[in-house]
Amino acid sequence: MATKFVIEGLKAQIEGKEILKGINLEMNGGEIHAIMGPNGTGKSTLASALMGHPKYEVTEGTVTLNGEDVLDMGVDERALAGMFLAMQYPSEIAGVTNSDFLRSAINARRGEGNEISLIKFIRQMEGSMKGLEMNPEFAHRYLNEGFSGGEKKRNEILQMMMLDPKLVILDEIDSGLDIDALRIVANGVNEMKHEDRGFLIITHYQRLLNYITPDFVHVMMQGRIVKSGGPELAARLEQDGYDWIKEELGITDETVGQEQEA
Numbered sequence: 001m002a003t004k005f006v007i008e009g010l011k012a013q014i015e016g017k018e019i020l021k022g023i024n025l026e027m028n029g030g031e032i033h034a035i036m037g038p039n040g041t042g043k044s045t046l047a048s049a050l051m052g053h054p055k056y057e058v059t060e061g062t063v064t065l066n067g068e069d070v071l072d073m074g075v076d077e078r079a080l081a082g083m084f085l086a087m088q089y090p091s092e093i094a095g096v097t098n099s100d101f102l103r104s105a106i107n108a109r110r111g112e113g114n115e116i117s118l119i120k121f122i123r124q125m126e127g128s129m130k131g132l133e134m135n136p137e138f139a140h141r142y143l144n145e146g147f148s149g150g151e152k153k154r155n156e157i158l159q160m161m162m163l164d165p166k167l168v169i170l171d172e173i174d175s176g177l178d179i180d181a182l183r184i185v186a187n188g189v190n191e192m193k194h195e196d197r198g199f200l201i202i203t204h205y206q207r208l209l210n211y212i213t214p215d216f217v218h219v220m221m222q223g224r225i226v227k228s229g230g231p232e233l234a235a236r237l238e239q240d241g242y243d244w245i246k247e248e249l250g251i252t253d254e255t256v257g258q259e260q261e262a
């Protein structure tokens, strides 16, 4: 079945403060959607809310993946349904090696009785790590513990490649990457392009989109998508910044929350 991901009227709050104020987005398999927008406009909150982070309370709206109600699923179920998030700040897990973590995650998705063989797992992991130019020792390091910023980001892409998700959300995967790593990470994403997989890529910079061409670009302000377009929109933002959109829409403060208190 072709992948379809639909967000309708999504509102979410944290500790009583509304951050997402009605997000609408429709995405088909094979498409890459970039989400851009100034700091503090709700981009990471959207990613967390979609993955079911317990801190964010969804108050309105619907989210479906291939017709299934995502909001009704727990965090684990969302992952099992094929949703994957590479976080802006990946967490460290002491005592769990990278390869153990990956194998558990893969097997959880494959289900009991259908576990990946150790040989096949190792072959796949070694292959993916090679493609990402990661030192093989990272397989045996504790998850993200002591990883440099760039190493964490590369490792998130390794997880994405191994987990074969249907919906990939990358939150600032380019932040902290050197030029070579940026290209390597982008190659990883491009290799994973597939008609059954959609990508939601949150980024501040055109430079990532020079390597990963988005089909659609959306701009978030005040907890909403305020403008959508094609790759040319990202190019214009790179050149002109956000002021022209704010002027067009009569927005003075683009961040979330302030206008409520005013």
Ligand SMILES: Nc1ncnc2c1ncn2[C@@H]1O[C@H](COP(=O)(O)OP(=O)(O)OP(=O)(O)O)[C@@H](O)[C@H]1O
Binding pocket: 014, 019, 037, 038, 039, 040, 041, 042, 043, 044, 045, 046, 055, 088, 255, 256, 257
């Ligand atoms: N756990 C939280 N507790 C309190 N406030 C929060 C929490 N999570 C998000 N917010 C607030 O929600 C607003 C949006 O934050 P969010 O992280 O979604 O922004 P962003 O668009 O990802 O910004 P950036 O580009 O800087 O990463 C911010 O004002 C932030 O402080």
Ligand SMILES: [Mg+2]
Binding pocket: 043, 044, 045, 088, 171
């Ligand atoms: Mg963010």
